[in-house]
Amino acid sequence: MTDxxxxxxxxxIAVDSLGSGPVVVLVGGAFNDRSTVAGVAMELAPRFTVVTYDRRGRGESTDxxxxAGGGFDVAAEIDDLAAVIEHVGGHAHLFGHSSGAILVLEGAMRGLPADSVAVYESPYRADPDLPHPPSDLLDRLTAMADEGDRDGAASAFFTEAIGLPPEIVSGMKHGPTWAFFLDKAPTLPYDVALSRPWEFVDRDRLAALRVPVLAVYGDKTAPGLMAGAKAVADSVPGARLVVLPGEDHGVLQHPEALAPTLVEFFG
Incomplete structure (x- = not known):
């Protein structure tokens, strides 16, 4: 059912609901819409009312x-999440993947009514010994979005924010998913505005959270993503850390590997 x-x-904002029981809202990261978290929703639906939505500017959601010619303000995405939670009853468990993980944590830190928060590989900068994107990445991605340069924005994000070699990205452009990436490319400044990967994670803000938090990462993922997940678990009082064997950042493609951990946590 889509509302x-x-x-x-x-x-x-386009919102889908599935199943019955306590409400869980799923939030995807960069290059994601509600279709990419649908597999996890199907796994959780026997136990929960699972809610997915297109973040603004993606899929059926507008911006x-x-x-109106404005910029990319994180507060707008917080307002969207607040509207989704209000639509489904006024409170919910939250799950976020990648930049969606930072979005749900940011929402909780700004007082949204979250019963609990689970995050998978939140891309905070937490290890000073690892490389990081330059501080002008957000401005350049914004300029590309304004100019309609989808290819340039997607390429810059993959090479600079994620750190893929240019030759890998070049090969991806001949693959079947590049068109999907281009469709989402104009919204990439939101993901970078959330993660601000040139700045270190603000552990003091995380430490002020007073809701149950679960941080998850896969043992095959990139070191920076491992560090970001550990920073959440180390900073939030009482937070749990779970490592999924054999998984990496593409865990949404293996929802059966992730779902049992979420079911146990959301209970």
Missing amino acids: HITSKDGST AVRE
């Missing part, structure tokens, strides 16, 4: 600020 709700600034 179209209105966020604070007038943007329309009133961008349409």
